[in-house]
Amino acid sequence: MKCPLCDKLTRVHQLPDDELVWQFPFSVALLGPWQYYTGYCVLISRVHITELHQMPTDVRIAYFEEMIVLSRAIESAFEPRKLNCESLGNQVPHAHWHLFPRRADDPDHLKPVWLALDRADRDEEEKRRLQTSPLSRRMILDRLREALRTQGAPTP
Ligand SMILES: [Zn+2]
Structure with missing residues (x-):
């Protein structure tokens, strides 16, 4: 069966410039469509796995830490009332976090x-x-990348 997130990761270099936020060693951060929640990102695991508990421990810890780094960047860029971090996968069973400010x-x-x-x-x-x-996708991306750079976010 074809996985839309694996498919997306194979063409990460062809993604529109207003979608790719950051490439981490173990995951890729994309700017999601629902920008009423300004800064909403989807953080996709580079490995196709359905459940977090099925990941090798070292990969899971690194992937989790990347989610934390992205969370901090969203918080510093947009100061949300609350950040919702959700791992569901009912529609696409490939590990990914939804980060909704x-x-x-x-x-x-x-x-x-x-x-x-x-x-x-x-x-x-x-x-x-x-x-x-209220902000353009371009502005949201720039703020997120700046916040990630300031934190020294890891790259592959
Ligand atoms: Zn997949």
């Missing part, structure tokens, strides 16, 4: 983002709202 002015800030994203599936206006940030 939650805005203080989000009327749904007490709820998981998935309820709003489910509405966006059925409602074009809601979809547009959730894909739109």
